[in-house]
Amino acid sequence: MPRVAVNGVELFYEVGGDGEPLVLVHGSWGDHGSWGPVLPALAQKFRVLAYDRRGHSRSERPPGRGSRFEDEEDLAALIETLGFAPAYVAGNSFGASTALGLAARRPELFRGLVAHEPPLLGTVADDPGLLPLTAATGGRIESVLALLAAGRALAGARRFVEEVALGPGAWERLPEQLRETFVANAPTFADEQADPQWADLDLGRLSHYTGPALLTKGTQSPPWFAAIVARLSAALPQAETHTFEGAGHVPHLSHPDAYAQRVTGFIEGAGRTP
DSSP states (O other), X not given: OOEEEEXXXXXXXXXXXXSEEEEEEOOSSOXXXXXXXXXXXXXXXXXXXXXXXXXXXXXXXOSSOOOHHHHHHHHHHXXXXXXOOSEEEXXXXXXXXXXXXXXXXXXXXXXEEEEEOOOOGGGGTTOGGGHHHHHHHHHHHHHHXXXXXXXXXXXXXXXXXXXXXXXXXXXXXXXXXXXXXXXXXXXXXXXXXXXXXXXXXXXXXXXXXXXXXXXXXXXXXXXXXXXXXXXXXXHOTTOEEEEETTOOSOHHHHSHHHHHHHHHHHHHHHHHXX
16 A cells, blocks of 8 residues: 655555656545546556545544645645656646645646636635625535534535535435545545635736646536636636536546546647647
8 A cells, every 4th residue: 555755644645557647636525536437547648646635545634733735735745756746737626726726836846737626715705796605605514514523424424515515416326435435534624624724825826827727617516616717717818628518526426538538638738739
């Protein structure tokens, strides 16, 4: 079971395939296994690194409140320590926030960036038209945190999936192993939410990233994700945007062929661009 020590924690990782280096950064609640449906296709084209972020599954869970900054530093250390620098980095949800945050500070580590629906609510906090939606979402997240604080990890995980991320009935449609992973990693979600800057990103600083970028969203996702992607697109005028028809917050699970094809096309196109 490969593990590497970075920034005072041991992180589990897996590497497969050959070609351009590609690092996959999972979202909250999950782990590297969430990339399973797209790994075979991606590993046919690229040297792929998937890992468990700190506090998730087989990686170490340090005590005390963490921060997204720590996740960004972990990602940087993995890229450098495992010989992936510079790399293409694809992140989903909180993993996308992590990748974007690092790209804003350490652009030299990136050959290209793929970000699907980062929950950076702070970037659209000034949009009055979204206030009712974002307020309702914040209330749902608070109810999830209340369940976790009461020791009801299963109920909290289910409520997050069905009322925040994926929609009614989605919990039962998830594979049993993934549901178990969500419950096991529930404490880390609470830890992430305790970071006062988890939803923020300095868009001015991000604009200094001038490398290839692909920003994606799904048609079945809450509308505030589209607004966030639009703000990011304005900060990264060179970025491509793509909408996965019929998909929501985790297209690599629900529409793996479409996701793998779009990421592959983006990387191959970026590699042909001087």
